[in-house]
Amino acid sequence: MTEFIPPGSRFIDLPSPFPLKRGGALHGARMAYETWGALDADGGNAILILTGLSPDAHAASHAGNREPGWWESMLGPGKYIDTRRWFVICVNSLGSCKGSTGPASIDPDTGRSYRLDFPELSVEDGADAAAHVVRALGVERLACVIGNSMGGMVALALLQRFPGIAHGHINISGAARALPFSIAIRSLQREAIRLDPQWNLGEYDDDAYPEAGMRMARKLGVITYRSALEWDGRFGRVRLDADRRVGDDPFGLEFEVESYLEGHARRFVRRFDPNCYLYLSRSMDWFDLGESCHGTCEEGLSKVRVNRALAIGVYTDILFPIEQQQEIADGLLAGGTDAQCLALPSPQGHDAFLVDIARFGPAVRGFLDSL
Amino acid sequence: MTEFIPPGSRFIDLPSPFPLKRGGALHGARMAYETWGALDADGGNAILILTGLSPDAHAASHAGNREPGWWESMLGPGKYIDTRRWFVICVNSLGSCKGSTGPASIDPDTGRSYRLDFPELSVEDGADAAAHVVRALGVERLACVIGNSMGGMVALALLQRFPGIAHGHINISGAARALPFSIAIRSLQREAIRLDPQWNLGEYDDDAYPEAGMRMARKLGVITYRSALEWDGRFGRVRLDADRRVGDDPFGLEFEVESYLEGHARRFVRRFDPNCYLYLSRSMDWFDLGESCHGTCEEGLSKVRVNRALAIGVYTDILFPIEQQQEIADGLLAGGTDAQCLALPSPQGHDAFLVDIARFGPAVRGFLDSL
Structure with a gap:
């Protein structure tokens, strides 16, 4: 914590x-x-x-x-x-x-x-x-x-x-x-964190930390924080240079947009407490x-x-x-x-x-x- | 399989x-x-x-x-x-x-x-x-x-x-x-499946099956297959009746839209092969x-x-x-x-x-x- x-x-x-x-x-x-x-x-x-x-x-x-x-x-x-x-x-x-x-x-x-x-x-x-x-x-x-x-x-x-x-x-x-679209997005972000075994019902620590869940949640956040229009102009279909790609995994990072999301997520996951994220996220759903x-x-x-x-x-x-x-x-x-x-x-x-x-x-x- | x-x-x-x-x-x-x-x-x-x-x-x-x-x-x-x-x-x-x-x-x-x-x-x-x-x-x-x-x-x-x-x-x-928005969405869906320990680099079976990852992927799919406008009219902020809620977990299913996603996902996860999902999903990213x-x-x-x-x-x-x-x-x-x-x-x-x-x-x- x-x-x-x-x-x-x-x-x-x-x-x-x-x-x-x-x-x-x-x-x-x-x-x-x-x-x-x-x-x-x-x-x-x-x-x-x-x-x-x-x-x-x-x-x-x-x-x-x-x-x-x-x-x-x-x-x-x-x-x-x-x-x-x-x-x-x-x-x-x-x-x-x-x-x-x-x-x-x-x-x-x-x-x-x-x-x-x-x-x-x-x-x-x-x-x-x-x-x-x-x-x-x-x-x-x-x-x-x-x-x-x-x-x-x-x-x-x-x-x-x-x-x-x-x-x-x-x-x-x-x-x-x-409204329901944003509730759905936030619900899925929370689910990603809560499904991470390392979340452990909130009892994680720095060594056993729900990093994968937080990364998923953040990526989904970034997707909904920006716009398709911006990304068309910014990334298009540009691929990563060969020296930035890891191995030949067909499901690995290949497009610039995938690398952008990964970078954003990695910067975030250890800088925001997962339980705090859950509480603040849910508070928004409840608001009317x-x-x-x-x-x-x-x-x-x-x-x-x-x-x-x-x-x-x-x-x-x-x-x-x-x-x-x-x-x-x-x-x-x-x-x-x-x-x-x-x-x-x-x-x-x-x-x-x-x-x-x-x-x-x-x-x-x-x-x-x-x- | x-x-x-x-x-x-x-x-x-x-x-x-x-x-x-x-x-x-x-x-x-x-x-x-x-x-x-x-x-x-x-x-x-x-x-x-x-x-x-x-x-x-x-x-x-x-x-x-x-x-x-x-x-x-x-x-x-x-x-x-x-x-x-x-x-x-x-x-x-x-x-x-x-x-x-x-x-x-x-x-x-x-x-x-x-x-x-x-x-x-x-x-x-x-x-x-x-x-x-x-x-x-x-x-x-x-x-x-x-x-x-x-x-x-x-x-x-x-x-x-x-x-x-x-x-x-x-x-x-x-x-x-x-385009990059849809690539990003599909990339995240695949990540959800691949992060599920039960995906096991594709070597799952019916007993050890990446159900959580498939559920996440499907929910994200359904979110992007429909529209905020439709959901405003269909779900609004309606809550589940008490008899459809489980326990008092503040992060559990509470809104109709959350239950809708859960139902859709549960119907899907065991009816589509996760590896096939990965391959077809990636094929779309590559298409131009x-x-x-x-x-x-x-x-x-x-x-x-x-x-x-x-x-x-x-x-x-x-x-x-x-x-x-x-x-x-x-x-x-x-x-x-x-x-x-x-x-x-x-x-x-x-x-x-x-x-x-x-x-x-x-x-x-x-x-x-x-x-």
């Missing part, structure tokens, strides 16, 4: 006990976060960033950690999210393994890591934990909450559960509920902003109180398709929010917000400037 | 040796086929059907096998492919386990099943074998060759390698080359009609000699996207074929041709009537 905590992380303890939506409570739990810029005297310039499933809180470099972050081109002095103007907070998700408490963390009641004894985790729990961080940092009301992918779900739960916590909201490639308020998704969205909102998505996203960002904008609008949906022609699919900064950056900056 | 041969199958021996495109040769190989209707005196009413990866030659019921076939609603007396008018041949693919010779068959040179000693299989080999069946049945020139999915690849290879073998061609949800003639895919298509062609696809197909059927029609047209592409609004994705007979049937009949 390994946690992967970026240097320069800061921490805020959650209330103990910290009750979870589906039952149970955490004791002595904490949230990892990083910040950029400074909070104004009137506290009105704070932005909260909620991440996808796997990133840590290190969205960009800062004095405490000079390594580039996962949104380095988006965030910093003079960048699209300009940290000379905005005080930016990014939290590592509750349930993750990158500083915030999750299944890989030590359970203070037993002195061993939680593993499958971690209580069932929901998107709403992540929202409650993030809200606590915001309050603890002295922010009464966020100028904007930005949520990417899973973070888009957490952001909507946050707005629903803490009316008035934010003036603006940018939902990037997010969703107000999980409508169910939480005993209505439809549309009703759930219409009850969210935020002044202005922008939902951004791309046409090539198969995991969180553009219809889901349109649903968010339509639902918020129906509740009186000044909300719009922006559909971008990025070819990179779900992951476009990480790489197509040329399109996402101006959209994000434009919205922030207008607040 | 099990073959699954429908009752009422007929067989034609292939020439021995039967050389394969990528090297090696088969000895004593045979093809399973079924027919419907009767060949005209002038031999001008023959239609050949080439299937997707997994179906057998039992496309529809007949006197020798009253069980409904996989295209029962399409094919028969008075149906869209009217067997009172047409003499219809369907072959089981070379390399399959449903009567034609494949990795699950006995190698006469050794007396044991080929398993991984089967030579590398290509789409072109399947075309050569199908052409032999057509000739052996006394058909000089087909009125039409219909290829579905993988069969669409085989059909194009057949037309390329045997100029003049058919007057007309219907390519259904097929492709003239494999351009490479076979040392040119681009467009050039390959423009050299195909067939009088009239119809490429049919659906907008919701993510595995063989509609652009690939358009590519077929455009390429054939450039070579002088009277070719068209028909894009159908079926919600069922790649599998639509199996279930949306209300749309596919009239399109197929219309083309056949016009020949």
Whole structure:
């Protein structure tokens, strides 16, 4: 069980006990976060960033950690999210393994890591934990909450559960509920991990580790995070050079696209805890902003109180398709929010917000400037 | 190693040796086929059907096998492919386990099943074998060759390698080359099988069988054979009733879509030989009609000699996207074929041709009537 905590992380303890939506409570739990810029005297310039499933809180470099972050081109002095103007907070998700408490963390009641004894985790729990961080940092009301992918779900739960916590909201490639295609993909990813004998009902260690299952899960993830269109242009039918091929196994790596997936997977499997992956993945399946308020998704969205909102998505996203960002904008609008949906022609699919900064950056900056 | 041969199958021996495109040769190989209707005196009413990866030659019921076939609603007396008018041949693919010779068959040179000693299989080999069946049945020139999915690849290879073998061609949800998204999906399916310890480098048996790997592969297949749109309407976020759930495992089957995948997979895993699956799957990755003639895919298509062609696809197909059927029609047209592409609004994705007979049937009949 390994946690992967970026240097320069800061921490805020959650209330103990910290009750979870589906039952149970955490004791002595904490949230990892990083910040950029400074909070104004009137506290009105704070932005909260909620991440996808796997990133840590290190969205960009800062004095405490000079390594580039996962949104380095988006965030910093003079960048699209300009940290000379905005005080930016990014939290590592509750349930993750990158500083915030999750299944890989030590359970203070037993002195061993939680593993499958971690209580069932929901998107709403992540929202409650993030809200606590915001309050603890002295922010009464966020100028904007930005949520990417899973973070888009957490952001909507946050707005629903803490009316008035934010003036603006940018939902990037997010969703107000999980739909069956993405549930099916995630279910298969979890099955790959759980079928690996080395997963061992969550009782693996660094020597006996569900590497094959994690590799399969990650490859399937990468397939659904990008797009066929991008890959046609990027890989086509190009083969690996002979010196990069191993043996003459007809089922071995032969095409560039196979090698690309393998490389991505190998970089990931030892850097994310498998049990944490299972918990965060399942939390997304369970999410439906409508169910939480005993209505439809549309009703759930219409009850969210935020002044202005922008939902951004791309046409090539198969995991969180553009219809889901349109649903968010339509639902918020129906509740009186000044909300719009922006559909971008990025070819990179779900992951476009990480790489197509040329399109996402101006959209994000434009919205922030207008607040 | 099990073959699954429908009752009422007929067989034609292939020439021995039967050389394969990528090297090696088969000895004593045979093809399973079924027919419907009767060949005209002038031999001008023959239609050949080439299937997707997994179906057998039992496309529809007949006197020798009253069980409904996989295209029962399409094919028969008075149906869209009217067997009172047409003499219809369907072959089981070379390399399959449903009567034609494949990795699950006995190698006469050794007396044991080929398993991984089967030579590398290509789409072109399947075309050569199908052409032999057509000739052996006394058909000089087909009125039409219909290829579905993988069969669409085989059909194009057949037309390329045997100029003049058919007057007309219907390519259904097929492709003239494999693109990286589908290569990636198939690569992951094969990896799931090969990672299963019970696959055992192909040396499994009924007791030690790579069931988990086959189940994963099939689930991923089903995910890519259907569409998110269809599943939204069909499953939404509906949960299984309590009496269909097992225990309280948070990662167990909970959503209808998870149960649907599980059911599909369980029905499949013991009915298709894993090694055959690997060989047929890889043959599709290797296929590019351009490479076979040392040119681009467009050039390959423009050299195909067939009088009239119809490429049919659906907008919701993510595995063989509609652009690939358009590519077929455009390429054939450039070579002088009277070719068209028909894009159908079926919600069922790649599998639509199996279930949306209300749309596919009239399109197929219309083309056949016009020949």
